[in-house]
Amino acid sequence: MKNCKPFEKQLVAYLHGELNETDAAALDRHLESCAACRAELAAQRATLDLLGEALAAAPAPAQLVAKRDIPHRPAAHRTTLADYWYSPQFRAGLVTAATASIFVFISLSFVVVQVVKKESPAFTADEVAIEVPAPQEPHVELQKLKVPQLEKSVAQSAPKPKLKKQVVAKSSPTFKAVPVPEAAPIISAEALGDEGLVASLGFSSQPWGQDKGVGEPLVRRGVWQATPAEFNTEQYDRIVDNAFKDAMDNPLSTFSIDVDRAAYANVRRYLTGNRLPPPDAVRIEEMVNYFEYDYPQPSGEDPFAVSMEVADCPWNQAHRLALIGLQGLDIETRNLPPNNLVFLLDVSGSMNAPNKLPLLKSAMRLLVNQLRPEDRVAIVVYAGAAGCVLEPTADKAQIFDAINRLKAGGSTAGGAGIRLAYQTAQDHFLPNGNNRVILATDGDFNVGVSSDGDLTRLIEEKRKSGVFLSVLGFGTGNLKDSKMEKLAGHGNGNYAYIDDILEAKKVLVNEMGGTLVTIAKDVKVQVEFNPRQVKAYRLIGYENRLLAKEDFDNDQKDAGELGAGHTVTALYELVPAGAGEPIRQAGKLKYQKTKLIDSDDLMTVKLRYKQPGGIASKLIVQTVKADDLNDLRAGANIGFASAVAEFGLLLRRSEHKGAANYGEVIRRARQTRGADVEGYRAEFIRLVEKAQMLDSEAVFLAE
Incomplete structure (x- = not known):
């Protein structure tokens, strides 16, 4: 909160409703744009709630009712914890102390992370480090307040994340491992097959209507999950309906x-x-x-x-x-020109959700199963950096292996990934084939070239090479719909949103020719x-x-x-x-008549x-x-x-x-x-x- 000093001291008064209207309105506007202050406010509110619950469980002093009737009680007469609790000064001091403890904890964590990073071996130029910070929640220890139930609930509120191996991809299928929080289990395409993939994501084992009556509605259930409004950053361009125009x-x-x-x-x-x-x-x-x-x-x-x-x-x-x-x-598929496909996959931290990267991997397996021996696939990933994890190949086993190793973590360097994907497609260009980059993302570009103008100019420049662009959108909560539509339009391609495995099959299997050719x-x-x-x-x-x-x-x-x-x-x-x-x-024209x-x-x-x-x-x-x-x-x-x-x-x-x-x-x-x-x-x-x-x-x- 080093950039939020004007508001830091107001948070306690804000919780107690002691700010005037002007200061409260200013703080409300700041909280809308500052995630750090919102988190701090939530931590302070949680501390007060826990203290309130503890005091409510303790026996009330016999003189409590009488004391509440006294409008101004001298500090010298406060002899019980409850007396201090009803003092704004005491509550403010207690919250300030808890806040200071949280800052010390976070600072120590940051120092430890920096030390670990310095001791980690350096990556070579062709490596892509994909990191996911372990999720941590503020933990407040109340040592002076001896309430067993309170101590137990606080301890349970901060579970320790399980660690497992994370992929760091090189330009060859060789990988290095670093510890990250446990992610969704990897699904083996060869072991499960199409129906197994569908069932593993929570859908019916017969999703495509082959055993249903003609025209029976599709049943979609599983990976969609609601996003609270305060965390929803989805973006859509303003649409103004076309008006009626006079034909004359x-x-x-x-x-x-x-x-x-x-x-x-x-x-x-x-x-x-x-x-x-x-x-x-x-x-x-x-x-x-x-x-x-x-x-x-x-x-x-x-x-x-x-x-x-x-x-x-x-x-x-x-x-x-x-x-x-x-x-x-x-x-017909067998008559389509050979494909030179480069999958450009977003593996940033924002893709770490069941309806994002795991669904993307399942969708890719469906498409790869449809490819022919003359088709070639390469995979480029981007997070904090961009790298080619699979050079162009027709070997489906290698493709599936690279897909299975994908993990999410880091920020989103989308511009660097787009450049590398286009360069990979151009290096293996097929003069009489279908040369295409398939970008799969939630659209959350936040590092490097990220503005709509810069990205569209980059895509317009790259399309001159004869490589087209298709965009597949995933996920909820931070879907950048307007940005992905622009990219596909300027890249001579098409844009599809994949909300479940059925839609993946429609776009990448049933309509593969229209999607790719x-x-x-x-x-x-x-x-x-x-x-x-x-x-x-x-x-x-x-x-x-x-x-x-x-x-x-x-x-x-x-x-x-x-x-x-x-x-x-x-x-x-x-x-x-x-x-x-x-x-x-x-208005009527002066010099012309129709x-x-x-x-x-x-x-x-x-x-x-x-x-x-x-x-x-x-x-x-x-x-x-x-x-x-x-x-x-x-x-x-x-x-x-x-x-x-x-x-x-x-x-x-x-x-x-x-x-x-x-x-x-x-x-x-x-x-x-x-x-x-x-x-x-x-x-x-x-x-x-x-x-x-x-x-x-x-x-x-x-x-």
Whole structure:
């Protein structure tokens, strides 16, 4: 607390409510940003509580009631411990003495640690030291207060951590051991197999629906754990819903495609934990794109096919809903190009939780089991430093061995790890292969290059080498969602959030081609609306993917990537021409006049994309007629996509949600669920039902 001197002496008075309003407010603000002072305050409060319990258990003096009636008692008359206890001066002195004892204990511990570090052998340049500080709790000994029960409870409050071996990885699979607190047990992939891995994490031994009825909802249970609000440092970018734009003034809408699905898994994590997600965690386009749709496969030379549908808008019957769908070319695993994969794994202290590093290791085993003899895997780890613990190899036994040895500890030097991972991928670059870094982290970068701007510039520089980046997010409490989304977007890759082993299987096994293999890059969409048919329009979601209209024809402008087998869905809410509702418009122009032409077109959709290794884009153009209207109940694609979008509007408390309600979402999702072989859509319905019960506004309306 050397930087907190102005507040140190106020903590005791703060506990007794003796600070004035100004000082108390200043201390409250300081405590919000200072973990050390919060810990000190908690230790002092615990000391007072223990003393209070001890005194409550002791026999009360016969004159206690009478003494309390005396407003001012001279110090000379205090003859019992209880008399002193009711003196603020005595309590302040006692807490100060206890605090001093804690400082002495911590100082001695620090000196011992420094001595141990000096006596430890120095590591060579190619070693990576991964350390975890042993967890310690403040321990206060009350020698003068002879209360056996109190002494026993204090002794039990500070358990001694068990020590076991910790990995220090070199650039070869040789490891050195240092003592750290006991971590989760290592799971052997070969011994357990896929089902054993699932069971070991607390899930059903039949997680993937092979023995269930078609469409049965998935059961997710196990590694999620709530984080107290005061320790929650998760970060989400502010999202402002797209507004309606006048089709006369702004006939063009331009955006980059987005195939990320992280927001849906993150929303599911909140709902599974019986909490509604924060509105900025709900990116509607990622929720819609989490699901596969029945779009046709491409039949021409383009690597994807384009589909379009129009229907009445379910949450505003006066409006229409337009769907644009892309279907990427499916490629069988055996026909995929060879992989040059570099796993960049966060093994810092923040990853030391059951739903972080242990889940990450299990997810990696699932992916490694799918790799072919021509695929190569390297592993780079980063904590206080970065190092390559496994050079590129196709030997699965070596890969599993390196995975099993991973442990968490230390701060997070993410920038150094990213540089080393890209360099490793470039050193073993496959000209006709898939060269990719797979970053797995909770996003908690706190050492070295850490600002969003510095990291994105670093990623943009590295992507020029032809190495793409995929990001896998893990954990709760300090998830840096906004940072990981930026990294994936600027690294020509995709971002997924892994909340359990089922999601790991979906991302890394079922959708391995789309996750790892890019078939089209810099994919942009531009829609021109016909003002004779459309008064105004609103793009639902994609708020952080919007592009200027001039960017569409600019091949230097980066955009989204499409993976093998991936689908992309975008929804527009349209206000028909002639509708009476007011729309914000720009003022009249003095030097220009707009002349409309007769056309029964509703809109024209243009797309641009590049081949994965190309530098020039190709243009695709398709038109939608105004009378091409579908039935939401009959159209499984637009029907189910609209249900997911409506759910997102409700979770976001969007000003554009209109008459949206959970009951209608559930009804339409059930009608358009389709085959649902994996059970994802049935699981969605269960999540909507849970959100309906958690949402106090929905409960109030139902009553």
